[in-house]
Amino acid sequence: MVAKTSTPQVFGRLEKFMEPCLLLTLREEESHGYELMEKLKEFGFEGSSADMANMYRILRNLEEKEMLSSKWEEGAGPPKRVYSITQAGEKLLEEWAALIRKNRARIDRFLTKFAENGEE
């Protein structure tokens, strides 16, 4: 029997959060997938294989929608697909920022209420 009282692993992700993080990171400087994953750790991504799969999918999808453009770069090690953000991509990022602000407001309302009633 397993102790139910340990870590019941509650989780609720920030859906599609990786997309705006990629756009924001690329607004600063062009980069390729593998390197981007390192940079994404700043936003709480782990760099797990799930994250990797996710990232490559999102990058390709964003390029398809012309939010990013890419070029192959040869050098030491295997070739890299280096992504740059487009103007449309920057606009998309702005929209993401607006949505994320709203989400933060929802979270804040939750946390405020949680703290208020917690101490009866």
Next chain:
Amino acid sequence: MVAKTSTPQVFGRLEKFMEPCLLLTLREEESHGYELMEKLKEFGFEGSSADMANMYRILRNLEEKEMLSSKWEEGAGPPKRVYSITQAGEKLLEEWAALIRKNRARIDRFLTKFAENGEE
């Protein structure tokens, strides 16, 4: 043809956010589904049919896991299934709060960086 430049409907939900909101609302006072949906609007839920379906699913699921208990209440209108939070449910809520705080931190890092680099 539809103008692409209008609202491209970016969206990223707060996954499973309804669950902690239900728990928090029920920590204050017992309530039934239909009424709970009204209360959830505080946390940014719309009360759409999707939200409804979602809510009833979550409530049943939480009861199955003994995070909530319910009783039928007769009165004016159709009978209501009134939910109360259990001790396990309160503990679950605490775990949710911890996770949500982490998610807020991730969001904050994003928004801070977004604002920083935005004004070049």
Next chain:
DNA sequence: CCGTACTATATACATAATGTATATATACTG
């Protein structure tokens, strides 16, 4: 020069969470 590890990209398949659509029933209002 061979195996191992690290860099690098990619995708098929499975699962999980949410959205759509619909069914059922009570009670009030005109």
Next chain:
DNA sequence: CAGTATATATACATTATGTATATAGTACGG
């Protein structure tokens, strides 16, 4: 007695994410 609001519920479809695996170049040690 038809329409609307209250009230709960679920089958089915879609979307987003996770798991597993494939491929390949380069560096390093033995």
